[in-house]
Amino acid sequence: MKDTQERYAIGIDLGGTNLRGALVSRDGNIVKKIKEPVTEEVLDSLSGVVESLFSEQVAGIGLGVAGLIDRKEGRILISPNLPVLNGANLVERIGSRFGVPVTLENDANAAAVGEKMVGAGREFSSFVFFTLGTGIGGAIVHNDKLLNVAAEIGHMTVQADGQRCHCGNFGCLEAYASGRAVISRVIAALEKGRESLLRGVSETIYKLTTEDIYRTALDGDSLCREALRDAGRYLGIGIANMINLMSPGAIILMGGLTGAWDIYVKEAIKEASKRALRELFDAVKIIPSSLGDNAGIIGAAGLVFEHGVIVE
Amino acid sequence: MKDTQERYAIGIDLGGTNLRGALVSRDGNIVKKIKEPVTEEVLDSLSGVVESLFSEQVAGIGLGVAGLIDRKEGRILISPNLPVLNGANLVERIGSRFGVPVTLENDANAAAVGEKMVGAGREFSSFVFFTLGTGIGGAIVHNDKLLNVAAEIGHMTVQADGQRCHCGNFGCLEAYASGRAVISRVIAALEKGRESLLRGVSETIYKLTTEDIYRTALDGDSLCREALRDAGRYLGIGIANMINLMSPGAIILMGGLTGAWDIYVKEAIKEASKRALRELFDAVKIIPSSLGDNAGIIGAAGLVFEHGVIVE
Numbered sequence: 001m002k003d004t005q006e007r008y009a010i011g012i013d014l015g016g017t018n019l020r021g022a023l024v025s026r027d028g029n030i031v032k033k034i035k036e037p038v039t040e041e042v043l044d045s046l047s048g049v050v051e052s053l054f055s056e057q058v059a060g061i062g063l064g065v066a067g068l069i070d071r072k073e074g075r076i077l078i079s080p081n082l083p084v085l086n087g088a089n090l091v092e093r094i095g096s097r098f099g100v101p102v103t104l105e106n107d108a109n110a111a112a113v114g115e116k117m118v119g120a121g122r123e124f125s126s127f128v129f130f131t132l133g134t135g136i137g138g139a140i141v142h143n144d145k146l147l148n149v150a151a152e153i154g155h156m157t158v159q160a161d162g163q164r165c166h167c168g169n170f171g172c173l174e175a176y177a178s179g180r181a182v183i184s185r186v187i188a189a190l191e192k193g194r195e196s197l198l199r200g201v202s203e204t205i206y207k208l209t210t211e212d213i214y215r216t217a218l219d220g221d222s223l224c225r226e227a228l229r230d231a232g233r234y235l236g237i238g239i240a241n242m243i244n245l246m247s248p249g250a251i252i253l254m255g256g257l258t259g260a261w262d263i264y265v266k267e268a269i270k271e272a273s274k275r276a277l278r279e280l281f282d283a284v285k286i287i288p289s290s291l292g293d294n295a296g297i298i299g300a301a302g303l304v305f306e307h308g309v310i311v312e
Numbered sequence: 313m314k315d316t317q318e319r320y321a322i323g324i325d326l327g328g329t330n331l332r333g334a335l336v337s338r339d340g341n342i343v344k345k346i347k348e349p350v351t352e353e354v355l356d357s358l359s360g361v362v363e364s365l366f367s368e369q370v371a372g373i374g375l376g377v378a379g380l381i382d383r384k385e386g387r388i389l390i391s392p393n394l395p396v397l398n399g400a401n402l403v404e405r406i407g408s409r410f411g412v413p414v415t416l417e418n419d420a421n422a423a424a425v426g427e428k429m430v431g432a433g434r435e436f437s438s439f440v441f442f443t444l445g446t447g448i449g450g451a452i453v454h455n456d457k458l459l460n461v462a463a464e465i466g467h468m469t470v471q472a473d474g475q476r477c478h479c480g481n482f483g484c485l486e487a488y489a490s491g492r493a494v495i496s497r498v499i500a501a502l503e504k505g506r507e508s509l510l511r512g513v514s515e516t517i518y519k520l521t522t523e524d525i526y527r528t529a530l531d532g533d534s535l536c537r538e539a540l541r542d543a544g545r546y547l548g549i550g551i552a553n554m555i556n557l558m559s560p561g562a563i564i565l566m567g568g569l570t571g572a573w574d575i576y577v578k579e580a581i582k583e584a585s586k587r588a589l590r591e592l593f594d595a596v597k598i599i600p601s602s603l604g605d606n607a608g609i610i611g612a613a614g615l616v617f618e619h620g621v622i623v624e
Contacts, residue, residue, distance in 0.1 A: 148455070150556060150592055156553045158469055169586070244467045274480075277467060277479065
C-alpha cells in the first residue's frame with residue numbers, strides 16, 4: 001500500500017435495499033459515487049459497480065455487507081435481509097477478478113469506521129454506534145479501535161416475553177424500535193380502523209414510510225406520535241444497556257429513523273437517562289452520525305488503508 | 313517490577329460480604345490467604361489484611377472492589393453494596409502507607425483476569441465473565457485483553473416493564489436472575505402461605521440461602537425448582553444478549569449460584585440456545601469458573617504484574 005500511485009480505495013456498502021459504491025481518497029473524501037437498488041442479481045451488480053470505479057490507482061476494495069461475517073474466511077455467514085449472499089465468499093470472488101486486496105466487514109462496523117475516521121466519532125476514543133433503519137445494527141469502537149465482535153444490538157432481548165422477532169427470538173430491540181416495527185404498528189392500528197391523518201398520505205397504507213409517519217406526527221397525529229414515542233422508549237432501553245455495558249464516551253445514531261429526532265430520539269434519551277447508571281449516563285454524549293449514508297462507503301474504503309481504526 | 317526480590321503481589325478481593333486477601337506468586341499461585349467478614353470498619357480491615365501479608369518481597373498491591381471504578385484517579389465512584397467506600401481513594405490510601413504500586417479494579421474484572429491467567433479462561437482469547445452471587449456482575453475479555461468498560465451485565469434491562477431493581481431501573485437482569493432475586497421470590501411465596509419443603513430448613517424463612525433452595529429443589533420441591541428455573545431462564549436471556557453482542561468464545565460463570573448448575577444454569581443454557589443467533593451460539597462454550605472464590609485475589613495480584621492480560 002506504499003505505492004503513491006495507489007491513492008484511492010473502493011468502498012462498498014451493501015445493505016438490505018441499496019448497493020452503494022464509491023471511490024474514496026486516503027483521507028476519506030469521496031471522489032465518485034454510485035447507488036443502485038438491490039435486486040436478485042446483487043452479485044452481478046456488485047461486480048459492475050466495482051468495475052465502473054476501478055482503475056490502476058485503486059489500492060484495494062472494502063466491502064461493508066449487512067449480516068454476520070467470517071472475517072478470516074472472507075465469507076458471509078448469514079445475511080437475513082440478503083439471503084442470496086448467505087455463504088458467499090465475496091473476498092475471493094471480487095479479489096480474483098480485480099487483483100487487489102479485498103476486506104470484508106459488517107455494514108454497521110464499516111459505517112462506524114467511517115464515523116471514526118472523518119465523522120461524529122472522530123473526537124471519541126470509545127463509542128457505540130447504532131444503525132436505525134428497517135432493522136437495527138450496531139458496532140463498538142473501544143480505545144480507538146473497532147471491536148471485532150458481532151455487536152448485534154438489534155437482537156438484544158429487552159422484553160423477555162415480548163413480540164417475536166424475524167430472527168426467531170422474542171422481545172428483541174429490533175422488534176420494538178426499528179423502522180419495520182414502527183410501520184407494522186401503525187399499519188396494524190389502521191387496519192383496526194383507528195383514526196389518523198395518515199389515511200390518504202400514501203396510495204395504500206402498506207406503502208407508508210417512516211418519513212410519512214414522522215411528518216404526520218409533527219402535524220399532531222396521535223397514532224404517529226405514539227408509535228414513534230413507544231419505539232423511542234425501547235431505543236432508550238437499548239441505549240441504556242449499551243451505556244451500562246460499554247461505558248462509552250458517545251452513542252452515535254445513524255439511519256433513516258434518526259430523521260425523527262425530535263420525537264423518537266428525544267424519547268430515547270429521556271428513557272436512557274432514567275435507566276442507565278447515573279455516573280455512566282453523565283459521561284456519555286448521544287449524538288447523530290455526521291456522515292449519514294456516506295459513512296458506510298467511507299468506512300469500507302478506510303479499512304483498505306487501515307486508516308486510524310484497526311479492527312481488533 | 314524487574315527486581316527478582318519482588319516475587320509476590322498482594323491481591324485483595326473486596327465484595328459485598330467478604331474481604332479476601334492473598335499473597336500470590338508471579339505465576340498465580342496463592343502462598344497465603346486471609347478472609348474476613350466485611351464490617352463498617354472495612355477500610356481498617358483492609359489495611360490490616362495488607363499489613364499481615366506485606367513483606368519486602370511484595371512488588372505491589374492489586375485491589376478488586378465491587379463497584380464502579382475510576383481507574384485513572386484510583387477512586388471508587390460508587391459501590392452500591394459497600395456505600396462506606398463511595399468516593400474513597402484507595403490507591404492513595406494504601407499506596408502511601410505501604411510504598412508500593414497499587415492498582416484498583418472492579419472485582420468482577422479482577423476475577424476475570426484471574427480466570428484468564430490460570431483458570432477457565434486460559435484457552436479463550438475472548439470471553440464474557442458473569443459473577444452470579446447476591447448481585448450479578450460481569451467482565452469482558454476480548455483478544456486476550458480485559459476491556460476497560462463498566463460491563464454492568466446485571467443492570468442490563470431484559471424486561472422493559474419489569475420489577476424495580478435496587479439500582480433504580482426496572483427489569484434489570486439482576487432483579488430476576490441473582491441470588492437476591494431467587495431468595496426474594498421464595499420468601500414472598502412462603503409469606504403467602506405456599507407449601508414447600510423449605511419450611512423448617514432454617515430457623516426463620518428470612519435466613520434461607522440459595523444453597524438451601526438448591527438442596528431443597530434437588531429434593532423435588534416445586535417452589536424451589538420454579539424459582540431456580542425462572543431465574544435461570546432470565547440468566548439465559550442475559551447470556552444470549554452477551555453472545556449476540558460480543559460473539560465470545562466462552563461464557564464463564566462464577567459465584568454461589570453456579571452451585572445450582574443442574575437446574576439454574578442448565579435452564580439458562582437451554583434459554584440462551586433458543587435466543588442467541590444460531591451461528592454465534594454454536595461457536596460459544598458455556599462453562600464454570602475453575603478458580604471459584606480465588607479468582608478475584610489471583611486476578612487482583614496479577615494486575616500488579618500485568619500478567620498476560622493488559623487492561624485496555
